[in-house]
Amino acid sequence: MDIQKKLNVLIVEDSLASYKAIVSVLQNFGFSIFSERAEWKSEFEQRINDETWDIVISDFYLPDFDGRYVISRVKEINPELPVILITEFLPEEAASEFLNLGAAEFLPKSSIIKLPFVVNRELEAYRLKQSQKKAWDMLVHGEELLTRSQKISHLGHFEVIFPEKNTLWSLELYRILGFDFAEIPLMEKVWALLDEGEQDHIKVVWADLLKDNHSKEMIVTLNTKSGRKKVNLWLEAEKFEDSRFRIFGTIHDISDLSELEHSIQLNEQLFKGIFNNSSQAIFLLDLQGHVIRMNRNAVISFEREETDVQGLELIRSIFSNSDEESKKKLIYGMKLALKNQSFEVFVSYNLLDGREKYFDCDFYSLTDPSGKILYIVLEAKDITEKIVLERAYAQSQKLEALGTFAGGIAHDFNNLLTPMLAYVSFLNSEWSKGATNEAIQKSLPAIEGISKSLDRAKNLIQQILTYSKIDNSISKQLDLRENLLQVLKEVRTVSSNQITLFTDLGNEPAYVNADPIQIFQILSNLYENSVFALQDIPNPKITITLSKVLYEKSELLHVGFMKNTEYWKLGFADNGDGIPPEIIEKIFDPFFTTKGGKGTGLGLPIIYGIMVKMGGTILVNSSIGKGTEFDLYFPAWKAML
16 A cells, blocks of 8 residues: 555544554555544634545443534535544444444444554545546536637638538527527528528538538628627538438627637637646757746746746756756756657755755647647656655654564674673782782783773663664653753763753743653763764854744755654754764764774664654755754643653
């Protein structure tokens, strides 16, 4: 199953444990869940109208209403929305009744393991119905648009099937001819409106059409009730395989050219509407690659105003900050478009503020009826969220596999090191008791060096063991601000007093759901990293901030897989040398270190694993010569339980 399958589900359940069990079993199946719980009738009434839900899962027995009400209310609002009842102690005949009332399925809570399969089935059926409804609405809209377009452009059409002479007129043709809609459509009535000379001519043309398949176009005048009208008459004959045939024709009222100009303007507005409302970013380019137009979505996705780049080359304006490989692909795509060939390419794009986005781009050309290329079109689909999700998933898979492997071997290494440390400690103790032997005296530094190396090895193994136990944490609600103050009090006693520490932690408790030991690991590791980065830096400074942020108003919008609406943002910044761009992508890889023999390369991977496990993330921003900032986002809890 697609791991990115999204599901908006309203769960009507008075038991918090049951609610969590339902969410858990759906997430384990692979759904990306957005859910809300309604326990009371008032909550249900509010939430059923608050969101666009894909499915409703409801218990039957509820504090002040029941599953029967849930079914009927949902069907009033959206008859197609699936409702699944999941409860215990419900008689079989009652379950049948609720299925007849419109419930999609009934499941006992003891069979909750079946729920994901039922949800998947009903979700696909619901979305299929929605797609069919949309297609039907589009078809109806298309018919309305055709009728409206004919009315605006004063273009009516008709067809006559032979030999039966079954005749059909469009509504606009009735209007042009000045006939009531109840009038029986006969072509003789149309020819009777022609001038006498034109009536003879149309009879000859009509007879020719009945003999052979061809078309004919002419300008004629109709004498209607509202006056004389000049029209463009176009006729075409078509034979069928069963010896039957039809004549199809249009009558275009061209007596008022201003109406035609109005129609052209309306069509232009329609094109602009389609252009600007497209879900893709679209650039219209001339044959030299200069930007002529860009739609609304292009302005939003690329964060550039049309007036700023209009008339400029696409590569040198929009993609000026992109890497050289992306530029080469874009140039190649435009060259193929000039040969009337389409081309799809994946490119990266750097926003003016330094953020990177990714686009799936299609190049193609627009031509006139003769095939002459008029414009080049670039359609760009923003796939940044998809790329970020894929990278995050790959990183988590790598960390999980490495953690499993590390946990398996670390204990064995630890068992090997323990006696070695004991022997070295014994030798060091014995030889240090005033030994006079010259050889022994010379070997003491070596023994001390071995002891230090073994200590470092034991510390590394301890880090590996910590890394492999991220999933075994015991979470509880705690005040992140209070924990941070405690950690700072401890680390400041052992770190350099030459470093100036600035803190802005606010006064509000910062409640999160986490393991206190892991919180200490995160905060102490980050502080130690900053201290290391500030060695030999004049006026070293560390700035630590804590604030609450909303998902939609933060840089988390570009992360993609975050689910909460509120987060506590913890910032750790220093004014060190910064992290070079070529290695910043590697800093969360296990065992990657820039500290030489002084680091294990597991500090940041451990932090990354902990943050992802608790539903948060860690982001890094760094500038050479200015310093580095790590921003950690913890899902916020509203209050302590």
